[in-house]
C-alpha cells in the first residue's frame with residue numbers, strides 16, 4: 195500500500211447509522227428479557243459497540259475481549275490467541291458477540307469455541323460487516339449489517355497499522 199493512498203468513503207456514516215438501527219431492532223426483539231452480555235472484540239468493535247448499545251433500551255451488560263490479530267498488516271496470520279480475557283461471569287448468560295468484520299472467520303470461530311466451553315445459556319454473533327469471499331470457516335452470522343467486497347477497509351473502528359479508527363465513515367484505501 196502506498197503512503198499516498200487516501201481513504202475514500204465506501205459506506206457513509208448515515209448508511210452505517212441506519213444499518214445499526216436495523217440490527218438493534220432485531221436484537222431488541224430477541225434479547226429484551228434476557229439481560230444479555232454483549233461481548234466486543236477489541237479493538238475494532240469499540241465504535242460499533244458504542245453505537246449499537248445506545249440503540250438498545252433494555253437491561254444488558256457489556257464486556258470486551260482482546261484477541262491477537264493482524265498486527266500491522268492486512269492479512270490474518272491464521273492463529274488466534276486471547277490477549278485479554280473476560281472479567282465477566284459467562285456461565286448461564288446469553289452472550290452476543292459483537293464484531294466489526296468477519297473475513298476468513300478464523301477469529302470468530304475461535305472465540306465461539308472458547309465461549310462455548312464456558313457453558314453460557316446461548317452464544318450468537320452480530321457483525322457489522324461480512325467479507326464472505328475469503329471465508330475459511332463456515333459459520334452463521336446471526337445479526338449481519340452488510341456484506342462487503344474483498345477490499346481492505348478502514349474507519350469506524352477499523353485500522354491500518356493502528357491508524358484510521360477514528361474515521362466516521364467506512365473507507366477503502368486502495369484506489
Ligand code: 5GP
Nearest residue numbers: 238270296297298299300301346347352353
Ligand atoms: P478473520 O479472522 O475473520 O479473518 O478476521 C477478522 C478480523 O480481521 C477482524 O476482526 C478485523 O479486526 C480484521 N479485518 C478483517 N478484514 C479487515 C479489513 O478489511 N480491514 C481491517 N482494518 N481489518 C480487517
Ligand code: MG
Nearest residue numbers: 235238239294
Ligand atoms: Mg476485529
